[in-house]
Amino acid sequence: MSEKRLLLGDEAVALGALHAGLSGVYAYPGTPSTEITEYIQQSPFARERGVRSRWCTNEKTAMEAALGMSYAGKRALVCMKHVGMNVCADAFVNAAVTGVKGGLVVLAADDPSMHSSQNEQDSRFYGKFALVPVLEPSDQQEAYDMMADAFALSESLKLPVLMRLVTRLAHSRAAVAVGEPLAQNALDPDSERTHWVLLPGNAKRQYASLVAKQPEILGLAEASAYNRLAVPTAGGLGVIASGIAYNYVREAAPAADFPLLKLSQYPLPAKQIRELAAHCSRILVVEDGQPFVEEQVRALLGADYPVCGRLTGDLPRTGELTPDCVAAALGAPCGPAFAPARNLAPRPPQLCQGCGHRDVYTALNQVAAEYPNARIFGDIGCYTLGALPPFRAIDSCVDMGASITMAKGAADAGVYPAIAVIGDSTFTHSGMTGLLDAVNDGSDITVIISDNLTTAMTGGQDSAGTHKFEAICLALGVEREHLHVVVPLPANMPEITRILREEINYHGVSVIIPQRECMQTLGRKLRQKKQQ
């Protein structure tokens, strides 16, 4: 009998990958994907096998390094949150053109409802875009089981395989039956250069070969055990439920006395869809994220076949699915017994008491008040919470690194003062290149790299540039006299505000680095020390 372990969806992915003979995981932290890499970092089994697991600087470096490991014949995993796919898209899409050697699995954890994100883009589109197979587990057990299949699929097709989770699976725990670990691949670098050198002549051949693989990929999805069609009765409503949506359908209709297609492997299995359509008179598509399946089913069945889902309003167009909205769409609503409470107020997240970002915003607000036209461009991290009361300090937050580049563009247009606030980990992720642009252009911006020596928002992972920020800024061409390191504490407020004022008044690139360790990581280190 196999052993059972209580695992988060993320942990099931991690253990599944380790047991599939993984040699390296490459990732940048991002909710809800972070726990995959953390599990591997803390796994004694991974250590025993020498599995490479340190955090990468961003998703693109992660994807490329994983492709390199695959090139060398070994199995590699890349993990990220959905928006990380945008960062590594160049490498991801082209990895489908070069093809792979060792199995390469790309895991994107989507965040419908934007619990910790700035959009709810659906990563399945990336799989279709790159013409690679996509797997979408419905529960923790499938998340574990699929990893070995995903690596095998990747090696047999010689393509990257995309696996998609959503927050509610990534961060939900259940018992998982685990199997025996497979051996790791031996070092065996590819020597077929024409696949890997994507000069137009080679690329055209490679792309044609990728397109030629599509019927095979479709056939595999149609034959996949993860896609199951059950037809207990025929005539009325049929349901297509992808990934985690399958659980909500089963919750709302335990008997499931209607034709039901469980969908967990793409491309869309056209054969089963047609078969389902033949057994019913209309189809409800239940999927978490964007109407990826629904649009394709409509195209497949034609305008006359009634298909409903998120596009028809039978399910909400935005936000994650809930058992409630799915039950309502199935005509089995189960409403609340109690009305919402009267004595209730929202409790948004906030910066920790004693956090250095607080002192940074206090100083910034004080100085910015002296410049009525000041604009402060924010970035992605804990310090984005500076947008909320009591600080209300930032004017934008778009994507990793955009603080510096947007401040630069706004300054180019004439905004003064244009101030950027970026965290240490975000700066190395995507801020450095923008700073180089600003230096080369002599842009009139003031950049604040609020350095808490960690990647705090996702729980305190190592930050790639710790203790290197001054050196990085100087090397990018920031002038020594316009580069300052300060300690963000209330006692230092006069010094910090003075420097801010002086650097705003300097019409070129200045960088101020308020540097003090995150309260959370500091507290954790002190507790660990005390335990020892």
Next chain:
Amino acid sequence: MKIDIKLSGVGGQGILSIATVIGEAATAAGLQLKQAEVHGMSQRGGDVQSDLRLSTDAICSDLIPLGQADLIISMEPMEALRYLPYLAPDGAVVTASRPFVNIPNYPEEAALLAELDALPHVVRLDIDTLAREKGLPKSANMILLGMAAPSLPLLQPAQLRDAIARVFARKVDAVVNANLEAFDLGFEHAKNS
């Protein structure tokens, strides 16, 4: 048979430790379990919640449907009220009664507690004060778990106590004992209220 539990509180109050102990006890008892947690941004002093579902049969959804939670366990009284639409008609609320005020527009305390007390099945206690008085300042959440124990028909108090011992086994004995003492305090309170 199933029991659906909404755990709630403010980031950092220790609701995930309660979930861990119940999960450990449920696993040892051979029950099925699903537990949806909240990680990430909302942990920074905002409202946090976790859906914990235990059952003798297979569990489908990771999330509890509206109107189906048998129990709300909350480290904070307003956070208990936040999930009322999830409470089953005969569901129980077990909550700490002392408000955690980190927002400017926190409701009036008396009105909030009156609304709580008007619910059919409520057990509430100032666990923070009790924990401090008994010299167990870090075990308030285990007092709350003790208070919830009589409302967990699928698990015996002894199974929960064993789970506390296992979950905190990596720490020193004093931590385990403090947590067991806290659990017993909460259990006694619930039995007598």
